[in-house]
Amino acid sequence: MRAQSNMMEYVLMTFFIVIVLIAIIFFLTFFQVFQAGGEQQKALFNRQLFIAKYFLASPLFAEENSVLDDARLTALSEGDGCEELKGILGIDWSAEITVLDDSRRITCTGFNYPDCNYWSYCLQNSIGDNIAGRHSARNQSIVLPVSVFRPAGERTDIGVLKVSVYPPR
Amino acid sequence: MTNIYELFKMIFGIIASIFILYFLITYTAGYKDTQLASVRQSIVKSFITASENVYFSGIPFRFDEFRSQEFSYSLSTAASQPQVEFGSGKAPVRVPLFFIEGEELAMARNEVDLGWWKFYYVLAVPAVDIVFNLQDSSGESADAARDIASLFPDSDSPAVRMGLCSGPRVDMYTKDQFARLDRGALSSAPPCTASIGQDARLVIISSTCNPSQTARGVCVHPSAKLAYINGLSSAYNYKDSLDILALIIGGEGKDVFGSVKGGQLFEYKNSMMRKELLLAAKMMRIRAEILSSELEECNYFPLASGLEDLAGILADDDYYQKRASIQEYLSANDRISLGWDELVKAGCEK
Numbered sequence: 001m002r003a004q005s006n007m008m009e010y011v012l013m014t015f016f017i018v019i020v021l022i023a024i025i026f027f028l029t030f031f032q033v034f035q036a037g038g039e040q041q042k043a044l045f046n047r048q049l050f051i052a053k054y055f056l057a058s059p060l061f062a063e064e065n066s067v068l069d070d071a072r073l074t075a076l077s078e079g080d081g082c083e084e085l086k087g088i089l090g091i092d093w094s095a096e097i098t099v100l101d102d103s104r105r106i107t108c109t110g111f112n113y114p115d116c117n118y119w120s121y122c123l124q125n126s127i128g129d130n131i132a133g134r135h136s137a138r139n140q141s142i143v144l145p146v147s148v149f150r151p152a153g154e155r156t157d158i159g160v161l162k163v164s165v166y167p168p169r
Numbered sequence: 170m171t172n173i174y175e176l177f178k179m180i181f182g183i184i185a186s187i188f189i190l191y192f193l194i195t196y197t198a199g200y201k202d203t204q205l206a207s208v209r210q211s212i213v214k215s216f217i218t219a220s221e222n223v224y225f226s227g228i229p230f231r232f233d234e235f236r237s238q239e240f241s242y243s244l245s246t247a248a249s250q251p252q253v254e255f256g257s258g259k260a261p262v263r264v265p266l267f268f269i270e271g272e273e274l275a276m277a278r279n280e281v282d283l284g285w286w287k288f289y290y291v292l293a294v295p296a297v298d299i300v301f302n303l304q305d306s307s308g309e310s311a312d313a314a315r316d317i318a319s320l321f322p323d324s325d326s327p328a329v330r331m332g333l334c335s336g337p338r339v340d341m342y343t344k345d346q347f348a349r350l351d352r353g354a355l356s357s358a359p360p361c362t363a364s365i366g367q368d369a370r371l372v373i374i375s376s377t378c379n380p381s382q383t384a385r386g387v388c389v390h391p392s393a394k395l396a397y398i399n400g401l402s403s404a405y406n407y408k409d410s411l412d413i414l415a416l417i418i419g420g421e422g423k424d425v426f427g428s429v430k431g432g433q434l435f436e437y438k439n440s441m442m443r444k445e446l447l448l449a450a451k452m453m454r455i456r457a458e459i460l461s462s463e464l465e466e467c468n469y470f471p472l473a474s475g476l477e478d479l480a481g482i483l484a485d486d487d488y489y490q491k492r493a494s495i496q497e498y499l500s501a502n503d504r505i506s507l508g509w510d511e512l513v514k515a516g517c518e519k
Contacts, residue, residue, distance in 0.1 A: 007177055014185050021189070025196060032203070046218075050263060053225045059286050060449055063519065075455035076448075084448045090250075090263075113459050152463040 246437035271295020275324035296327035304375035311355035334361035467517035472508035
């Protein structure tokens with residue numbers, strides 16, 4: 001009877017060792033998964049920053065570093081600019097630039113230029129292919145102050161650049 | 170009963186120990202591999218972030234994190250999104266990046282300046298010797314050598330040096346010293362027979378370049394705007410010094426499929442630049458039309474016309490492989506530059 005009880009002790013001890021090992025493995029795995037989640041958030045934020053920096057530094061948008069050119073912005077928002085920008089910056093992002101001039105928001109086109117103050121790229125509002133709608137609860141945006149050069153008026157205005165990136169589907 | 174119990178203890182102890190040891194060893198080995206891959210991934214990501222910072226800021230940077238871990242990495246341009254590959258890992262590259270693998274890298278931003286537009290790229294090189302062998306004494310050859318040398322980062326640590334090879338002799342210079350060499354020093358020399366380091370890059374500049382002459386390095390024919398690389402019989406038509414740089418940086422090594430890396434990098438450069446330039450040409454043409462109606466004193470027509478022609482040429486994915494298309498490309502760019510310069514002179518553009 002005593003021997004049987006000793007054997008049970010051994011079995012129990014082994015059982016607890018296995019439980020402790022499994023707990024350690026769970027902890028390490030959970031830690032890695034948690035880290036991966038944090039990395040994904042960081043990657044989304046880095047992508048937003050990358051797109052914002054690209055807008056501010058690329059000669060496609062900026063007359064000189066960090067000064068956006070409203071004629072370039074208008075020309076890019078015409079035609080299939082978004083599709084071509086996606087070829088450079090990837091998919092699932094959007095950008096909006098608004099000049100802060102106290103007037104109501106008017107989207108710039110080739111017809112109303114320069115009497116306008118708003119440009120948007122790759123913004124999707126319709127339901128169906130609606131990236132913004134699908135991920136609106138989870139999308140992330142950053143807003144940065146920018147200078148917008150307006151060659152027609154030979155002045156530089158203050159505006160904001162909003163970049164949104166949508167998590168992978 | 171006691172004997173049976175002793176036997177049980179022994180057998181149970183052995184089985185339990187083997188099980189636990191096996192389990193721990195397998196798991197820790199796997200965990201170690203995962204952690205190692207994670208450390209490598211973070212070094213490569215840090216390299217890519219550094220390249221983006223250099224791309225956006227234009228401030229040169231010395232990257233030495235590859236020192237902490239010994240592993241091989243390379244640029245893969247096979248997919249539509251270029252990637253840095255390391256072992257089984259991959260990390261996407263979002264800016265035009267050209268590099269030679271090394272533990273310590275000098276990174277700098279350069280540009281292809283078309284006057285009306287600039288194509289920025291980042292170059293990262295370890296300690297490397299770029300050895301020139303000028304086989305004719307034309308001013309064009311000396312200028313080509315200076316142009317190519319000017320693209321490399323000005324760095325003492327890691328040391329980026331320029332060399333002049335003449336037969337069995339090689340003279341080495343810093344980038345600054347090389348830029349100050351007079352025409353006499355950059356005159357015709359016999360073919361290079363010197364043993365240059367394994368990691369050095371040989372650039373032959375000659376008006377008689379051909380595949381058989383290119384037994385080592387890259388051979389550049391400046392007046393014909395042709396370049397050859399050892400291992401490939403075809404000539405590359407180049408339009409700017411970045412085309413030549415891509416061949417030099419990629420080098421004459423071959424990948425697992427037997428493709429010459431210099432050739433791959435040449436394709437990568439042209440595909441990246443074509444994508445951005447096509448968008449820039451279309452955008453600037455529309456911009457010219459918009460501004461011409463607002464700024465009536467400014468003549469945007471020559472610029473818009475040149476940009477339209479350029480966009481037409483760039484619509485062909487393989488334009489850079491066709492000599493006639495390259496001539497049209499250069500001619501369109503000349504017309505755009507003229508139109509742009511006129512607008513700058515008139516105060517319509519900065």
